[in-house]
Amino acid sequence: MKLHKESKGTLTIVLIFTVVAGFFSIHYLKIWSLSVIIPLLVVLGLVLWFFRVPNRQIGDYLHDIIAPVDGKVVMIKEIEEQEVLKERCIQISIFMSPLNVHMCRYPVTGKVVYKKYHPGKYLVAWHEKSSTENERTTVAVDTANNARVVFRQIAGYVARRIVFYCNEGDEAKAGYEFGFIKFGSRMDVFLPMDTEILCKIGDKTKGGIDVIAKLKD
Template identity: 40%
Template sequence: MKAPRIPIAQEGYPFILFAGFSTLILAILEFAYAALPALAVTGFVLWFFRDPERVAPPHADAFVSPADGKVIVAEKITDDRFMQGEVMKISIFMNVFNVHVNRFPFGGEVKEITLRPGKFYSADTNKGALHNEYCAITVTSKNNIKYCVVQVAGLIARRIVCWAEKGDSLATGQRYGLIRFGSRVDLYLPAHFSTSVKKGDKVRAGETVLGYLGAA
């Protein structure tokens, strides 16, 4: 029998414990004017680090969203930092109210992980996309297609967490990391990839289908 999983990301435990302990101390000292706001902060931190279960779509070629949030880019571009030539780029912006656990968009093997220090501009801008700190994972899919998924830090989000390691084989929808307190995830796909989402659409990590990735 599988033990029940606590639906909170482990990276949130220190923040939750600190906020909860501070609230308890303020309550014991009967500083109600401070304890009530501290309790609200504790509740927000708990809610922010929530990690609900998600069910990946049954279609073997379904390419799912790696993040909760809003699509801010869905177009063909050229960006040789991650893939050569023209690619389809899909960017998803996560605000502080979204679930921040990231999920693998399509099953495959991690070929390369690149963490590049950078700035911390607002993540929903082109300036942020070009200059902010990022963690890029290059993947060769189970049907031999190369793609790249990039966690990008933001103005508030200054801590990228990536649990994946080079050589790992991950399944579609599997958890692989998170970004603390809002940011974005960029996808770089083959130019022929036909996406079913557009700018402004709301998506859910591990569940919303962005398109279908057939054989190379």
């Protein structure tokens, strides 16, 4: 397991603060310094845990929709997607807690045909309007069987930084990284109406591994 590249700034700040605070607590608090050092080490451990990138064997997926993140399925419903598809589709939403792996992966294989960053609010990630009102990114991929799949990173009340590395024209490969969300949030995936849904609300997903749906051949 390694640390994600997005950890550099946060980890540097936490390490410096831990070392400085630990030094002064040992110098001034003496025997009571452990009451400061132990909580600092816990915070450092949580930061390291948050930015972990587990080793996963990613398979070849053509028609499968792969879970884009680790988390919990909190919504499956039919909606009208207005930004890209402009038609009825099926939305699957996966909520990530601060303890989940936060690397974001392509849910499908194909070609990136759309990407856009939207500034916005910071409603709690499970709020229904967070998909259209919060800070977010939108990406669309056209698959080999002419399906267009849209997916969206959504910032939440705690998550204040979302990044995505893909560009229009890039080749997307299901299970491979396209972005990162810091400190808990949500991923929405918008699928054609004839998609076979294989997950249910409450399911725990493992990004890049679990198949949550299957496109029509």
